[in-house]
Amino acid sequence: MAEDLYSVLGVAKNADGDVLKKAYRKLAQKLHPDKNPGDKQAEARFKAVNHAYDVLSDPQKRKLYDEFGEDGLREGFNAEQARAYRSWSSRQGAGGAPGAGFPGGFSGGQVNLEDLFSGANGGAGIGDAFGDFFGRGRRRGPSKGQDLQSTITIDFASSLHGTTVELRPRGGPGSPVTVRIPPGADDGDRVRIPGQGAPSQTGGQPGDLVLEIHVEEHPFFKRDGLDLHLDLPITLAEAYNGGKINVPTPDGPVKLSVPAGAQSGTVVRLRGKGVSRKAKEPGDLYVRFLIQLPKVHTPEVDELVKRLGALDTTDPRANIRL
Numbered sequence: 001m002a003e004d005l006y007s008v009l010g011v012a013k014n015a016d017g018d019v020l021k022k023a024y025r026k027l028a029q030k031l032h033p034d035k036n037p038g039d040k041q042a043e044a045r046f047k048a049v050n051h052a053y054d055v056l057s058d059p060q061k062r063k064l065y066d067e068f069g070e071d072g073l074r075e076g077f078n079a080e081q082a083r084a085y086r087s088w089s090s091r092q093g094a095g096g097a098p099g100a101g102f103p104g105g106f107s108g109g110q111v112n113l114e115d116l117f118s119g120a121n122g123g124a125g126i127g128d129a130f131g132d133f134f135g136r137g138r139r140r141g142p143s144k145g146q147d148l149q150s151t152i153t154i155d156f157a158s159s160l161h162g163t164t165v166e167l168r169p170r171g172g173p174g175s176p177v178t179v180r181i182p183p184g185a186d187d188g189d190r191v192r193i194p195g196q197g198a199p200s201q202t203g204g205q206p207g208d209l210v211l212e213i214h215v216e217e218h219p220f221f222k223r224d225g226l227d228l229h230l231d232l233p234i235t236l237a238e239a240y241n242g243g244k245i246n247v248p249t250p251d252g253p254v255k256l257s258v259p260a261g262a263q264s265g266t267v268v269r270l271r272g273k274g275v276s277r278k279a280k281e282p283g284d285l286y287v288r289f290l291i292q293l294p295k296v297h298t299p300e301v302d303e304l305v306k307r308l309g310a311l312d313t314t315d316p317r318a319n320i321r322l
Helices: 003-011 017-031 040-056 059-073 079-092 115-119 128-133 154-160 237-243 299-310
Strands: 149-155 164-168 177-181 190-193 210-216 221-224 227-235 243-247 254-258 267-270 284-291
Touching: 003 017, 003 040, 017 040, 017 210, 040 059, 040 149, 059 079, 149 164, 154 210, 177 190, 177 210, 227 237, 227 243, 237 243, 237 284, 254 267
Parallel strands: 149 210, 227 284
Antiparallel strands: 164 177, 190 210, 221 227, 243 254, 267 284
C-alpha cells in the first residue's frame, strides 16, 4: 500500500500551504541527492517527498487525492464516472457495508442506475465507467509521460535580476536545457519545462520537468514578499550631523539623506526600490540605521568620548519598563 502523502511530509490533513511548504523545504534540503551521494534510500525518499508536495500543493490534485487516493492522480482518471461507480457499488452492497467491493470503501453519492446500464448521457454505460476509472477505456489515446520534480539553487542577486541556468541530463544522453529564471523569483517558486520529464509509456508526449527554486540567503539583505530590508551602518558623525550616503539597491546605488540626530534603529523607506516582478508593483527597500562606533582606540578618542558622556547625562533607558 502506498504511503499516505500527508505522512510523507509529516503534516496534518488540514495543513495549509505555508505549513506544507515549510515541511517540504526542510525535508528536501535534508534528503537532496547532492547532500546524500550514493544513498539510494535518501534518493527514493527525496522523490517521494517531491511527489507528495507536488500533489498536496496543487488544490485540484489535493482534492482528488483526498477523495480517491492515489487512483485519483492517474492519467485519464474520470472523477465523475468514479463517483458513479462508487454509488453503484454502494447500492449493490445495500444491507452490508457501503462501498463493498470497491477499493478504499468509498461511500455516498446519488446516481441513476438505469442511466449507467443503458448508456445514457452520451452512450457511456457502466462498462465504460469501469474501463475509464481503471485506465483501460477503449476510447483512451496515448497518455503523457510523468512529470519529474527537482530543485535548483540560485544566489540572491540572480533571484532579483533573473538569470539563465543550463541543465544537463543526469546519467544519460541528451542535450543541455537552458532554463530562464524570471526577475523577482522567490524561494519556493516553480518553473515548468515542457517535454523534459519522463517519456510516455503509451506513445504520448513526454512529461514536464518541474523545478522548485531555492534562493540562497544574503548576508545583508532580507526579503519579505516584494520588500527588502537592509541594516546599514553609519558613523557617529553621520548620525549626529546628518548627510548624504550611498545605499545599494537592486537598480544600483542611490543617495539617501540621513537626518541629523538619527538614532540606531531609525528606519527610512525607499519607495519602489525593492523587488520588481512582472505584472506587480515593485516593492520598497527599508533601510535601518545602525550607529557604528569608532574602531580606533587612541587617547584622543577616549578623551572625546569621556567629554561627550559628561555633556549628555540623559538616561536613554529611563522610560523602558515592563
